[in-house]
Structures are given as structure tokens and as C-alpha cells.
Amino acid sequence: MGDDMSLAGSQPFRYIDLFAGIGGFAAALQAFGGECVYSIEKDPAAAGVYERNWGHSPLGDLTDHANDTVMVVPEHDVLVAGFPCQPFSKSGAQRGMEETRGTLYWNILKVIQAHHPTIVVLENVKNLAGRRHEHEWKVIIDTLREAGYRVSDKAVVLSPHRLPLELGGRPQVRERVFITATYDPEGLLSHEDVETPLAYMKLRGRGDDWSVAADLPLVEGEVPGTSLTRDEMQWIDAWDDFVTMMWPVVRSQALPSGRLPALPGFPLWYDRWIDIEALTSWAAGAARMPYRRQLELPDQWEDVPAWKQTFLVKNAQFYSQHKDKLDAWAHEHGVASFPASRRKLEWQAQQTESLWECVLQLRPSGIRAKRATHLPALVAITQTSILGQQRRRLSTGEAALLQGLPETFDFGPQSPAETYKQLGNGVNVGVVWNVLRAHAQRDREILMSTDEGRALYRNLVEEADGGPDERVKEALAAGQARYCRSQMAVAV
Structure with a gap:
């Protein structure tokens, strides 16, 4: 040595x-x-x-x-x-x-x-x-x-x-x-x-x-081992249609001066899209909850944790406000057949126009979308980030560059x-x-x-x-x- x-x-x-x-x-x-x-x-x-x-x-x-x-x-x-x-x-x-x-x-x-x-x-x-x-x-x-x-x-x-x-x-x-x-x-x-x-x-x-594309030299074209599966493309395409469908709706709403329109920042979950009246009636004790077992809820609203109450109310309000559009979108893409974790969207991309312009992670908690500036941390226990504009995952060489290692770093045959x-x-x-x-x-x-x-x-x-x-x-x-x-x- x-x-x-x-x-x-x-x-x-x-x-x-x-x-x-x-x-x-x-x-x-x-x-x-x-x-x-x-x-x-x-x-x-x-x-x-x-x-x-x-x-x-x-x-x-x-x-x-x-x-x-x-x-x-x-x-x-x-x-x-x-x-x-x-x-x-x-x-x-x-x-x-x-x-x-x-x-x-x-x-x-x-x-x-x-x-x-x-x-x-x-x-x-x-x-x-x-x-x-x-x-x-x-x-x-x-x-x-x-x-x-x-x-x-x-x-x-x-x-x-x-x-x-x-x-x-x-x-x-x-x-x-x-x-x-x-x-x-x-x-x-x-x-x-x-x-x-x-x-x-x-x-x-x-x-x-930052600009990921400008500050991290990305490989152009196909990179072996980084391709998305047909199912992954289908899930992202479906939620991209959702994003592009909702932007005109959001931007048409009146907002206080100086505020930018935005897509919902809370996790959107297809499985929790129910009528707000049914939810509020059950919460008030005035009616039974027909979706209680489907939603995996306890017998009483009071037994639902506060964070989950907020989550359920926001999703129900969102669904009730846009019911016709959301039902048509879900039917067109067969969202009900997606895996549970792919029926969720975590939008953290601010004013980005399309899901395919984001950096994406297919997480157990849902599809998370962020602006293509800062990439999420490289960690061993989560899915590798998807570069939306390249329509593929981050390559091992690009991941090494993110850690400050040169392109010549040799990982061998592993x-x-x-x-x-x-x-x-x-x-x-x-x-x-x-x-x-x-x-x-x-x-x-x-x-x-x-x-x-x-x-x-x-x-x-x-x-x-x-x-x-x-x-x-x-x-x-x-x-x-x-x-x-x-x-x-x-x-x-």
C-alpha cells in the first residue's frame, strides 16, 4: 500500500x-x-x-x-x-x-x-x-x-x-x-x-x-440494462395523460393574486376516490360507509388516524370535483388493473407540464414525480430513478458520476x-x-x-x-x- x-x-x-x-x-x-x-x-x-x-x-x-x-x-x-x-x-x-x-x-x-x-x-x-x-x-x-x-x-x-x-x-x-x-x-x-x-x-x-441534462453528462440513446418494461411505460403513460388532462382544469381556476396554479401536492390514490358526501355522512355518524371494507377503514370515523382522515377527505373532495373526467380517464387506461402501488401518484414537480419531463421513482408508496433538477439520493433499497426525458432508468455510469467518480471507474463483471x-x-x-x-x-x-x-x-x-x-x-x-x-x- x-x-x-x-x-x-x-x-x-x-x-x-x-x-x-x-x-x-x-x-x-x-x-x-x-x-x-x-x-x-x-x-x-x-x-x-x-x-x-x-x-x-x-x-x-x-x-x-x-x-x-x-x-x-x-x-x-x-x-x-x-x-x-x-x-x-x-x-x-x-x-x-x-x-x-x-x-x-x-x-x-x-x-x-x-x-x-x-x-x-x-x-x-x-x-x-x-x-x-x-x-x-x-x-x-x-x-x-x-x-x-x-x-x-x-x-x-x-x-x-x-x-x-x-x-x-x-x-x-x-x-x-x-x-x-x-x-x-x-x-x-x-x-x-x-x-x-x-x-x-x-x-x-x-x-x-441544476439541470440534470446539462450538469450530468447523460448517455444519449439506449443504454443496456436501463430500459423500462411495457407495464412501466403503460403506468407512466396513464398518469402522464392524467397530468396533461388536469393542468388546463387547474389553471382555469381563480387564485389569489401572486399564487401559481398547481396540481395537488397530496398523494393521489385511485383506490381512495369516493364521493365526498358518502364520506362526510359516515364521518358524522349519519350513514353507513358502503366502501368501508374496500377502504380498509375501522368501524368508526373517530378510530381513523388524523393523518388518514385528512388524506381521505382530500382525495374524496378531489374526486367529487372532477368525477366525470377521472372516471373516463381511469376507464380508458384500465387503472383498476394496475398494481396497488401504481394506482398512486405523488406529484412533487411543481409547474412541470408532463410526467415525462420529470425524474420519476416507482416506489412502494406510489409513482413519485420530481422536477428534473436534483435527483433523489442514490440508495440501495429503492428503485433506480427514471429519467423521464430519456425514457429510461439512470445508468450505472451516470450513477457513478453522481457520486463524483469518473467515467473510467471500473466495476468489473458484477x-x-x-x-x-x-x-x-x-x-x-x-x-x-x-x-x-x-x-x-x-x-x-x-x-x-x-x-x-x-x-x-x-x-x-x-x-x-x-x-x-x-x-x-x-x-x-x-x-x-x-x-x-x-x-x-x-x-x-
């Missing part, structure tokens, strides 16, 4: 890459001129992709390498760890450190206590800094401070869509929380009320729109599903680049107090002006060359 050459031109710093995945952290750190001296990744498929691109295999288990009796992790200047997020994710049980995977932080801490790297960067889902995990957050901050680190107790939450393209930004809404710390046992800077690195970043304004999963579990390169650079600027005084710190500051700040993209391409080429040399050596 020690043959990496510094791209920044100065003395390379040493880093370790824990829970390395396919190498999102590695891409940024190699681009900064870092030299990997240790990496670890438990998933064999991800470790294989990491090796193909960065020249060494991270396969292994940190619990075997850093525990109460064993410490095989070498000395290093920077520690990065995108430690498992499932214990803190909203999609999981949110058991935090009570869950086995949550205790992996303690193995990270043992490495920190043994070697005291100059900079530590931990990454996780935004929910780690939420109310549900206040205890876990406090434990992490307190233990880092006890180990001699200057760290803010405020969350650094950053998404690639908040960064300019020239600084590694991407049109993907993917909020992640970062904890960044600098070893400062002498207390050169105050450890109280520490500001976050966000103050040292150039961020996009909320009014700055399935597209495995690649999407790995990218969904990964960290965005541009976000890492900007977080590390801003953190070094924040703690410049500490870094400049030692030879190692000064060298690190040169790499992360002075010689890293601008964005990471071109440097990452160079680092990737060097890593892939190392891999080729290692394979040739094995063959000989």
Missing part, C-alpha cells in the same frame, strides 16, 4: 480508510496526495471493486484488527470512516449503539486512542444527528474530546447539490452528516463552541437550479444491481473533498504547529485549490495501473 505517489507534489500524508466500500473517501484522499497505509471493508464484492480501482484489497473485519487485545492498524495522519449507518437510519430499527453494528464506533475509537491521527473524519446518515440519537451523538463527541480532539458538537450536514459543479458538486440530494476532529492535546484553540467547517465552504444558493447497491452505500467524493479542505482551514493554527500538520495543510488547502474532478481522474488512473501491475505479477 505504500507505493502511492503524491498528486499534490508535496510529501504524501498517510491515511486509513475504514468501512471503505468502493472507495469514495479514497478518491478524495488520493486526489489530495494521500497514501493509503490501511483499509478495511467486510463486503467481498465492494472490496473487489475497491481493489480494481485503487490497487489494494481492503477485505477484512475491523473487529479482528482493532479490539481489546489486538491492534494491527499502522500509524497514520488521517482516519476516515463511513461507519455502518443502519443502526441510525430511518429505514432501519434505529437502535443506535444498542445494535451490534453500532458498537463498531468503539473499534474506531480504539484506533484513534492508539495512534491519535491528526485529523479524524466520520460520516453517517443525517439521522445520527437527530433527536432519536442524541445519546449516541453525545457519546461520540465526548469520547473524541476526551481523546484530545477539537470537535464541534454541531452537525455538519452536507449534500452534493449544495456545492457548485466546479467544486465537485452534483445534482443529487444526498444529505449526510460529518464529524470532523483535529488532535489538539495542548488546547491551542478553544474546544468550546467550536464552529463547523461549513463556514469555510462556498455553497450554492437555494435559488440556484451485475448492475450490485453496482447500484454499492453506489447507494457510498460517499460522495465532492462532499468529502470540501469537508476535509474546509476542516483544515478551520483548524489551520493547530495544523501549522507541527511538521506533519503543516505538510497536511499544504496538501488539503494550499495545493488543492478548486475542485477534485481532474485530480480524481489522475488518482484513479494511478490506482488502476497499480492493480494491473499486481495482476501481472501474480500471473508471472
Whole structure:
């Protein structure tokens, strides 16, 4: 691992890459001129992709390498760890450190206590800094401070869509929380009320729109493995007809001055389109509900949760207002025969004229439509986004670009599903680049107090002006060359 050459031109710093995945952290750190001296990744498929691109295999288990009796992790200047997020994710049980995977932080801490790297960067889902995990957050901050680190107790939450393209930004809404710390046992800077690195970043304004087609180089024409099925085309065509049918109706309605007409923002569900009079009569106790079993409702309106009452009323009002048009539309397209999750539309595309101009997701909760600006986060557990204007799914190559990886990144012979999963579990390169650079600027005084710190500051700040993209391409080429040399050596 020690043959990496510094791209920044100065003395390379040493880093370790824990829970390395396919190498999102590695891409940024190699681009900064870092030299990997240790990496670890438990998933064999991800470790294989990491090796193909960065020249060494991270396969292994940190619990075997850093525990109460064993410490095989070498000395290093920077520690990065995108430690498992499932214990803190909203999609999981949110058991935090009570869950086995949550205790992996303690193995990270043992490495920190043994070697005291100059900079530590931990990454996780935004929910780690939420109310549900206040205890876990406090434990992490307190233990880092006890180990001699200057760290803010405020969350650094950053998404690639908040960064300019020239600084590694991407049109993907993917909020992640970062904890960044600098070893400062002498207390050169105050450890109280520490500001976050966000103050040292150039961020996009909320009014700055992306254009997916312009800012993400999309492949023209057909792309193998991205085609929509005949059924998927039918579902989207049907709801596209609904959208184009309803826009003239919506725009013909009088609105208060300054308000733009809009399609309903609440989820529209064909199965819940019933007459509002029947619903209100039952709610008032004046009549039976003929659709009660069909709607899976309890015996009494009072037993219906408040959120569901609102949802039912809005859908019933909408249906009653446009009954003739909606019945004709549903009959023409055979909507009753669609799967339950395809009989729903979640419109979040504001003034977009057509469903086929949106970015779409075929979710268990329905067909979700968003403007073709920010793409939803790449995550392993949901459907891959559909690019409406291209009438296909996002390709694996385009998904890699969204994470800041070059077109030359090599996933090998694995399935597209495995690649999407790995990218969904990964960290965005541009976000890492900007977080590390801003953190070094924040703690410049500490870094400049030692030879190692000064060298690190040169790499992360002075010689890293601008964005990471071109440097990452160079680092990737060097890593892939190392891999080729290692394979040739094995063959000989």
C-alpha cells in the first residue's frame, strides 16, 4: 500500500480508510496526495471493486484488527470512516449503539486512542444527528474530546447539490452528516463552541437550479440494462395523460393574486376516490360507509388516524370535483388493473407540464414525480430513478458520476444491481473533498504547529485549490495501473 505517489507534489500524508466500500473517501484522499497505509471493508464484492480501482484489497473485519487485545492498524495522519449507518437510519430499527453494528464506533475509537491521527473524519446518515440519537451523538463527541480532539458538537450536514459543479458538486440530494476532529492535546484553540467547517465552504444558493441534462453528462440513446418494461411505460403513460388532462382544469381556476396554479401536492390514490358526501355522512355518524371494507377503514370515523382522515377527505373532495373526467380517464387506461402501488401518484414537480419531463421513482408508496433538477439520493433499497426525458432508468455510469467518480471507474463483471447497491452505500467524493479542505482551514493554527500538520495543510488547502474532478481522474488512473501491475505479477 505504500507505493502511492503524491498528486499534490508535496510529501504524501498517510491515511486509513475504514468501512471503505468502493472507495469514495479514497478518491478524495488520493486526489489530495494521500497514501493509503490501511483499509478495511467486510463486503467481498465492494472490496473487489475497491481493489480494481485503487490497487489494494481492503477485505477484512475491523473487529479482528482493532479490539481489546489486538491492534494491527499502522500509524497514520488521517482516519476516515463511513461507519455502518443502519443502526441510525430511518429505514432501519434505529437502535443506535444498542445494535451490534453500532458498537463498531468503539473499534474506531480504539484506533484513534492508539495512534491519535491528526485529523479524524466520520460520516453517517443525517439521522445520527437527530433527536432519536442524541445519546449516541453525545457519546461520540465526548469520547473524541476526551481523546484530545477539537470537535464541534454541531452537525455538519452536507449534500452534493449544495456545492457548485466546479467544486465537485452534483445534482443529487444526498444529505449526510460529518464529524470532523483535529488532535489538539495542548488546547491551542478553544474546544468550546467550536464552529463547523461549513463556514469555510462556498455553497450554492437555494435559488440556484441544476439541470440534470446539462450538469450530468447523460448517455444519449439506449443504454443496456436501463430500459423500462411495457407495464412501466403503460403506468407512466396513464398518469402522464392524467397530468396533461388536469393542468388546463387547474389553471382555469381563480387564485389569489401572486399564487401559481398547481396540481395537488397530496398523494393521489385511485383506490381512495369516493364521493365526498358518502364520506362526510359516515364521518358524522349519519350513514353507513358502503366502501368501508374496500377502504380498509375501522368501524368508526373517530378510530381513523388524523393523518388518514385528512388524506381521505382530500382525495374524496378531489374526486367529487372532477368525477366525470377521472372516471373516463381511469376507464380508458384500465387503472383498476394496475398494481396497488401504481394506482398512486405523488406529484412533487411543481409547474412541470408532463410526467415525462420529470425524474420519476416507482416506489412502494406510489409513482413519485420530481422536477428534473436534483435527483433523489442514490440508495440501495429503492428503485433506480427514471429519467423521464430519456425514457429510461439512470445508468450505472451516470450513477457513478453522481457520486463524483469518473467515467473510467471500473466495476468489473458484477451485475448492475450490485453496482447500484454499492453506489447507494457510498460517499460522495465532492462532499468529502470540501469537508476535509474546509476542516483544515478551520483548524489551520493547530495544523501549522507541527511538521506533519503543516505538510497536511499544504496538501488539503494550499495545493488543492478548486475542485477534485481532474485530480480524481489522475488518482484513479494511478490506482488502476497499480492493480494491473499486481495482476501481472501474480500471473508471472
